[in-house]
Amino acid sequence: MKDYVSWAIMAPGRIAAKMAEAMNGEAGTGRIRLHAVASRNLARAEEFAKKWNFRKAYGSYEELLADPDVDAVYVANPHAFHLESVAAALEAGKHVLCEKPAGCSRDQLDRMTSLAREKGRFFMEAMWTAFNPCIAEVRRAIQEGLIGEVKNVDSRFCNRNPYDPDDRNYSPKLAGGALLDLGIYDIYFAMMIAGFSPVVSRSSQVRMLGGVDAWNSVSLTFANGIATSFQSAMDIPSTGPTHDAVIYGTKGFITVENFFMAQNADVRVYTGEGGNDSRIGREIRCPFRTNGYEYELVHATDSILSGKTESDVHGFKKSEELCSVMDALRADWGMKYPWE
Numbered sequence: 001m002k003d004y005v006s007w008a009i010m011a012p013g014r015i016a017a018k019m020a021e022a023m024n025g026e027a028g029t030g031r032i033r034l035h036a037v038a039s040r041n042l043a044r045a046e047e048f049a050k051k052w053n054f055r056k057a058y059g060s061y062e063e064l065l066a067d068p069d070v071d072a073v074y075v076a077n078p079h080a081f082h083l084e085s086v087a088a089a090l091e092a093g094k095h096v097l098c099e100k101p102a103g104c105s106r107d108q109l110d111r112m113t114s115l116a117r118e119k120g121r122f123f124m125e126a127m128w129t130a131f132n133p134c135i136a137e138v139r140r141a142i143q144e145g146l147i148g149e150v151k152n153v154d155s156r157f158c159n160r161n162p163y164d165p166d167d168r169n170y171s172p173k174l175a176g177g178a179l180l181d182l183g184i185y186d187i188y189f190a191m192m193i194a195g196f197s198p199v200v201s202r203s204s205q206v207r208m209l210g211g212v213d214a215w216n217s218v219s220l221t222f223a224n225g226i227a228t229s230f231q232s233a234m235d236i237p238s239t240g241p242t243h244d245a246v247i248y249g250t251k252g253f254i255t256v257e258n259f260f261m262a263q264n265a266d267v268r269v270y271t272g273e274g275g276n277d278s279r280i281g282r283e284i285r286c287p288f289r290t291n292g293y294e295y296e297l298v299h300a301t302d303s304i305l306s307g308k309t310e311s312d313v314h315g316f317k318k319s320e321e322l323c324s325v326m327d328a329l330r331a332d333w334g335m336k337y338p339w340e
Helices: 012-027 042-052 061-066 081-089 106-119 133-143 178-193 292-303 316-333
Strands: 005-010 032-038 057-058 071-073 095-099 123-126 150-158 199-209 212-222 227-233 243-250 252-257 264-270 278-285
Touching: 005 012, 005 212, 005 292, 012 042, 012 292, 032 061, 032 292, 042 057, 057 061, 057 133, 057 292, 061 081, 071 081, 071 292, 081 106, 081 199, 095 292, 106 123, 106 316, 123 252, 133 178, 133 243, 133 252, 133 264, 133 278, 178 212, 178 227, 178 243, 178 316, 199 292, 199 316, 212 316, 252 278
Parallel strands: 005 032, 005 071, 032 057, 071 095, 095 123, 150 227
Antiparallel strands: 150 243, 199 212, 212 227, 243 252, 252 264, 264 278
16 A cells, blocks of 8 residues: 555646745655646646656646556646546546635535545645644634634725726636635635634625626624624725634634734733723634645645545535635625526
8 A cells, every 4th residue: 555645736827836935845755746736837847847847747637647657646727626636536536625615615525525436536626724833723712712702704805906897806707806816715714713613694795897796795693693784895905914813702812914814913811890901811823834835735745645436624514614604605695606
C-alpha cells in the first residue's frame, strides 16, 4: 500500500499557485508528491510545473486524468466548471479536492457527492477555513466560556473590483457574484461558530449588476438562537485593510482579523455590567506554516491514505448545508444562472 499521495493540479491560476506553494511546503514529509499540472494551454502548464516543481505538464485535462500515476486532483478552475471537472476526475478513478464552492447549486453538489460515493473515491470541497488553526483556538475559547453565551456573529467581506461584464466575477455564465465568491466565507464562519446548528430564518437585501449580486446584506438565525449579520460585495471595499469578524457573547467578544484566513484573534472580556469597557482575556496568534492551504491539503492527504472517501471535518453534509443556504438566498433574489 502506498504511503504517499501523488497530487495533480487542474487549471494553474492564482489559487492553484497558493496550493502549489503549500504542496511544496509539505513535500518534505514524503506523504505528498507533486506529480502533474494540466492547462488548456501547454506552455502555461509547463511554466507552472517548472516554477512549482511538478514532474509533468499536460496541455489538456484529459491527458492528466489518463495518467495512471495521478492519485488525486486539486480542481482550481472557475466554479462554473467544477461539476464537469470533478465528474471527469472521479470517473477516471481519481480522488478530488475541489476549490470552493464545489457546486454552484445544491443540484450540482449532489451530483458530485453521488458520483464520489459510486466510485468510492475521496471528495472534499476545499473550504480552507474549516481547517484553520486560529479559528480552532477561537472555538476552544468559546467552549471554555471566556465570552459567555454567544449571541451574534458579524462579518464583512467586500472587495472593490472595476465592473467588467466579461470578468468572471460579474459574469452570470461563470456563476459570478459576491455570494459564491466571498459571502460563502461569512456563512461558513458563522456556521462554525454556531456549531453547525440549522438555519431557521433569513432576511437579506441585494444590489444586482449585470445579472449577479454585486452587493448583499444578509441576516441568518440558527436553531440554537445565535444570529449572524454580514455583507459581501464585489464593487465596494471594506472599511479597512482587513476583512474582520466579531463574535459577541454575554461576557465579552472576540475580534477575528481576516476571518476567512485568520491568524490573529483577540478575546476581550467585559469589565463591568454596563458600558463598553473590556480587557484582553486572551490573544490568539497562529501564524501559518506556509500560507494556510497546507491544513486542508494535509487533511485530504491523510484521509486518502487512511482509505476514507469523505472528510470527518468538512464532510458532505456541511457542504450541502452551506450550498442550500446560498441557494435559498439566490431564490429570494430571483438570481439564476443560465443553465438553471
